[in-house]
Amino acid sequence: MSFHRVVRRLHLYLGLFLLPWFLLYGVSSVLFSHGRYFEGLYNDGKPNWTVRFDRPYAIDIPQDAGLRGAFGTYRPNGREFHVYVYDFWSATQLKYYADRGRLVAEDRRFRLDHILTGMHARGGFTQSSFLDDAWAVTVDLACLGMIAWIASGLYMWWKLSQTRAWGTFALAGGVTLFAVFLFVL
Amino acid sequence: MLSKLIRRTHMYLALFLTPWILMYALSTMAMNHRDFFAQLRGGSGTSYAVESEGAYPGAYPGTFPPGDKPREMAQGILRHLGLDGTHYVQQARETGRLTIYRESPLVTRRITYTPADRRVVVERAVFHTPSFLEELHRRRGFEHDYPLEDAWGFIVDIVIVSIVFWDLSGVWMWLQLAGTRRLGLVFAVCGLALFVLFLSAI
Numbered sequence: 001m002s003f004h005r006v007v008r009r010l011h012l013y014l015g016l017f018l019l020p021w022f023l024l025y026g027v028s029s030v031l032f033s034h035g036r037y038f039e040g041l042y043n044d045g046k047p048n049w050t051v052r053f054d055r056p057y058a059i060d061i062p063q064d065a066g067l068r069g070a071f072g073t074y075r076p077n078g079r080e081f082h083v084y085v086y087d088f089w090s091a092t093q094l095k096y097y098a099d100r101g102r103l104v105a106e107d108r109r110f111r112l113d114h115i116l117t118g119m120h121a122r123g124g125f126t127q128s129s130f131l132d133d134a135w136a137v138t139v140d141l142a143c144l145g146m147i148a149w150i151a152s153g154l155y156m157w158w159k160l161s162q163t164r165a166w167g168t169f170a171l172a173g174g175v176t177l178f179a180v181f182l183f184v185l
Numbered sequence: 186m187l188s189k190l191i192r193r194t195h196m197y198l199a200l201f202l203t204p205w206i207l208m209y210a211l212s213t214m215a216m217n218h219r220d221f222f223a224q225l226r227g228g229s230g231t232s233y234a235v236e237s238e239g240a241y242p243g244a245y246p247g248t249f250p251p252g253d254k255p256r257e258m259a260q261g262i263l264r265h266l267g268l269d270g271t272h273y274v275q276q277a278r279e280t281g282r283l284t285i286y287r288e289s290p291l292v293t294r295r296i297t298y299t300p301a302d303r304r305v306v307v308e309r310a311v312f313h314t315p316s317f318l319e320e321l322h323r324r325r326g327f328e329h330d331y332p333l334e335d336a337w338g339f340i341v342d343i344v345i346v347s348i349v350f351w352d353l354s355g356v357w358m359w360l361q362l363a364g365t366r367r368l369g370l371v372f373a374v375c376g377l378a379l380f381v382l383f384l385s386a387i
Contacts, residue, residue, distance in 0.1 A: 009365070012355070012358075012359055012362075012365060012369065013365075013368065013369060013372045014372075015351075015355045015359075016355070016356075016359060016369050016372040016373040016376065017372040017373065017375060017376035018376060019352055019355075019356070019373060019376055019377070020376055020377055020380035021376075021380065022348060022351070022352055023348075023349065023352050024380075025209075025348065026345055026348030026349045026352065027345075027349065029341070029344070029345045029348075030342075030345055032325055033325045033326070033327065033338060033341050033342055033345065034327065035325075035328075036327070036328070069387075070387065087387055088383075088384050088387065089384075123213070123216060123217045124216070124217055124218075124219060124220070125217075125218070125220070126220065129387070131383070131386050131387045132387055134383075135383055135387060136217055138379070138383070139213060139217050140214060140217055142213070143210040143211070143213045143214045143217070144210075146206055146207075146209070146210035147207070147210050147211075149199075149206075150199075150203055150206060150207055150210075153196070153199050153200075154200075154203075156196075157196055157200060160196075163193070163196065166197065167196070167197065167200050170197045170198075170200040170201040171200040171201065171203060173201055174200065174201035174202055174203055174204055174205075175203070175204055177340070178204035178205065178208075181290070181333075181336075181337055181340075182290045182291055183291065184333055185270070185271065185289055185290055185324070185333055185334070185337060
């Protein structure tokens with residue numbers, strides 16, 4: 001198999017394998033780009049969070065609340081401590097009020113925009129579970145896939161001699177516009 | 186004819202948007218390995234250095250009417266400094282001190298204004314490649330009153346539409362290549378199966 005053919009096949013099969021990730025990142029980006037609009041769609045008076053329980057509490061937050069999974073923490077002030085436990089489909093917010101010795105758990109409302117933006121933003125090797133690390137590896141793979149598409153795409157374009165002039169115009173136009181944005185934004 | 190049109194659109198769009206796709210790929214990797222890059226930097230967050238050029242630190246010559254909102258005050262200060270553009274502002278409740286973050290891809294500045302002595306200090310964030318990439322990645326336009334931001338947001342929308350177009354046109358071109366259908370199907374099904382597995386497992 002010639003090098004040219006290998007590059008073409010790599011471009012194609014990598015694209016097919018990573019199609020769900022690329023589609024996810026593409027579609028969910030709309031929700032970031034037009035966040036205000038989509039937020040407005042859910043401006044119907046229903047709360048985003050529903051109290052699951054509100055009870056007296058000493059300490060050791062997610063285990064005692066019977067929750068497992070990926071989580072993040074946030075300390076808005078010296079008296080409160082928040083733990084955000086989430087998976088792709090749902091999220092629970094645990095709020096520990098140290099001064100009152102209470103723990104409140106709230107479940108997030110089901111919202112498609114939150115699910116998609118959550119999937120878009122998920123990544124990193126900060127959780128202790130193997131599956132979370134595996135997802136982060138696929139995120140890296142998707143990034144490497146994009147770089148491979150760029151490299152193989154440039155190679156394939158260069159091999160099509162009749163498209164070089166317009167291709168150079170498109171590439172140079174994009175690079176110039178990007179550089180202009182870097183300096184003027 | 187249709188086949189050629191789809192192939193050419195797929196290619197020229199990709200060539201034009203190459204810098205954006207490269208930026209999104211590299212910035213995603215930087216965010217996916219944020220802890221690693223933070224360690225390389227010594228574990229600290231963004232560090233700022235007082236800008237040596239210009240008249241500031243110095244006193245802001247203007248005054249603000251009582252009850253002026255932080256947003257309006259920040260814009261006045263930025264205009265005075267010739268730094269108007271996308272920014273965020275915070276105001277300390279007790280001292281009224283304003284901290285303005287003027288976000289720019291290459292140079293992010295932090296401007297602090299202390300009402301008691303009208304002192305303005307302009308600091309420049311120390312350039313850090315992963316932060317620069319992340320800043321670009323998170324920039325989305327349509328959230329500020331600056332046409333240039335909206336222009337960037339418009340390009341981001343073109344990238345989004347293009348990604349969906351590349352997906353669809355890629356599948357379409359694959360189906361046109363009879364010799365790759367079987368192996369292509371294996372890759373597509375494996376990718377989809379892995380994706381669904383993740384959706385149900387984590």
